Amino acid sequence: xxxxxxxxxxxxxxxxxxxxxxxxxxxxxxxxxxxxxxxxxxxxxxxxxxxxxxxxxxxxxxxxxxxxxxxxxxxxxxxxxxxxxxxxxxxxx
Amino acid sequence: xxxxxxxxxxxxxxxxxxxxxxxxxxxxxxxxxxxxxxxxxxxxxxxxxxxxxxxxxxxxxxxxxxxxxxxxxxxxxxxxxxxxxxxxxxxxxxxxxxxxxxxxxxxxxxxxxxxxxxxxxxxxxxxxxxxxxxxxxxxxxxxxxxxxxxxxxxxxxxxxxxxxxxxxxxxxxxxxxxxxxxxxxxxxxxxxxxxxxxxxxxxxxxxxxxxxxxxxxxxxxxxxxxxxxxxxxxxxxxxxxxxxxxxxxxxxxxxxxxxxxxxxxxxxxxxxxxxxxxxxxxxxxxxxxxxxxxxxxxxxxxxxxxx
Numbered sequence: 001x002x003x004x005x006x007x008x009x010x011x012x013x014x015x016x017x018x019x020x021x022x023x024x025x026x027x028x029x030x031x032x033x034x035x036x037x038x039x040x041x042x043x044x045x046x047x048x049x050x051x052x053x054x055x056x057x058x059x060x061x062x063x064x065x066x067x068x069x070x071x072x073x074x075x076x077x078x079x080x081x082x083x084x085x086x087x088x089x090x091x092x093x
Numbered sequence: 094x095x096x097x098x099x100x101x102x103x104x105x106x107x108x109x110x111x112x113x114x115x116x117x118x119x120x121x122x123x124x125x126x127x128x129x130x131x132x133x134x135x136x137x138x139x140x141x142x143x144x145x146x147x148x149x150x151x152x153x154x155x156x157x158x159x160x161x162x163x164x165x166x167x168x169x170x171x172x173x174x175x176x177x178x179x180x181x182x183x184x185x186x187x188x189x190x191x192x193x194x195x196x197x198x199x200x201x202x203x204x205x206x207x208x209x210x211x212x213x214x215x216x217x218x219x220x221x222x223x224x225x226x227x228x229x230x231x232x233x234x235x236x237x238x239x240x241x242x243x244x245x246x247x248x249x250x251x252x253x254x255x256x257x258x259x260x261x262x263x264x265x266x267x268x269x270x271x272x273x274x275x276x277x278x279x280x281x282x283x284x285x286x287x288x289x290x291x292x293x294x295x296x297x298x299x300x301x302x303x304x305x306x307x308x309x310x311x312x313x314x315x316x317x318x319x320x321x322x323x324x325x326x327x328x329x330x331x332x333x334x335x336x337x338x339x340x341x342x343x344x345x346x347x348x349x350x351x352x353x354x355x356x357x358x359x360x361x362x363x364x365x366x367x368x369x370x371x372x373x374x375x376x377x378x379x380x381x382x383x384x385x386x387x388x389x390x391x392x393x394x395x396x397x398x399x400x
Contacts, residue, residue, distance in 0.1 A: 061363040065296050068303030075306065079140070 002093065009085045017077040023070030030063040106182060113181060116174040120167035124239055127163065140313050143245050161245035168230050168242065198222070209366065210373040217369070224252070225365045232305060232357025236349075243305045243357070246298065253294035253301075256368050260293065263376040267384060271377070297367055304360050308352030316345055 038056040042049050131144060143159040150156075179195045187193050199218070202225075206218045228243065235241040242248045264272050276286045323340040 057359070058363065058366055061300065061367075064304075065300050068299050068307075071303045071307055072299050075310070 002089075005089055006086055009089065010082055013077045013082050013085070016081075017074040020070045020074045020077065024067050027064050027067035031060045034059050034063060110178070110181060113174055113178040117171050117178060120170040121234075121237060121239075124164050124167040124234075125237060128160070128239055140310065143240055159245070160240045161242045161248055164234055164239055165231065165242040165248055168227065168234060172226055172230060206369065209369045211378075213376065213378055214369075214373055217372070221365050221369060224368060225361050228252075228301070228361035228364050229358050232353065232361065235309075235353050235357075241305065241309075241353075241357075243301060243360075244309050246302045249301045250294070250298045252364070253297040256297065256371065257290075257294040259368075260371050260375045263372055267377055267380045271380060271384070275377070293371060297364065300367075301360050301364055304356055308348075308356055312345060312348050312352060315348060316341065319344060 034056055038052050041052050045052075131146070133144070143161040145157050145159050146163065148155045148157050179191055181191075182189065183192055187196060199222075202222045203215070203218045206221055207215060210217060231242040231248070233241075235244075264275055267275075276290075277283055278286070319340040327339070
């Protein structure tokens, strides 16, 4: 019975990590838009390339944050959560 | 004249130079030796956090001295001696490559700070240069096969808390009342502003840590996958032939160029840029000037009243 419970905990942690990483879609779309617009701007005004590039990198870094939150949650779910959950389960029994 | 002066300096100058160069690499070599001595033998490829060397009992919580802290201190000492090496033998006329490089770095940093923070913050250039150097060299530690301090969340959280302290200091520059007023700026937005204030260091921490750790995870996964593939392809061959890791040659190096060098340096730049933006955004320069003038007027009035 205990093995089954531990198996369910491990499986659910892995599933949760996978579902959390769906958040990676958002930054992907956002950064793609940002880079596309930056390319358009450089094409229109090639002399402002350096300013546009540095602004774009800043914007990308900020847009990336939500995806990185999901990544941190996923890493916690895979590496940290199973140990804590199993400890709680064993102490409850 | 100049040549002879240079020649008289040469021997002593060169000895000090060599000593400083040795001092730059000594902490890194020490960290590598420590890593080799204490590395736990592991089967295959595994992901693990920083090794804990020893713990100190503290009243609230145990203090763990980990690999990340040791490596971080190694980076700090190495940067200290690098600065001594770069500034060794400065002359009013820049005639060495070292001095020209140093002047270029300082010029670029001052340009960056002036462009992003304005004239009021021109003393910030050394701090920003320190942040960039610390973050970039910490990420580059992985090139020596060491545990990079930036892939430990505690180290980056420490930097982000330091930045948050600076932000709070600049908010307090307009007085305690101005600090409270800044939180109630659009009326009724107090809770959101407080959350925003807490979210700043958290998001800075997660951004830097997430970028570095994602590189580490992807590199380890690719390494494990290539190991499995090459053993699958050559596993049927007898003896040593079956153990040649031919797929693991070259491909991880490409990933390392992107994740260790490019991503590490980019994150250092972004961390510094965000520091500059947040700090200069926290300081309301117009209000500060008004306050300063009011204080001066009060002082003059007091002095007149006393007379």
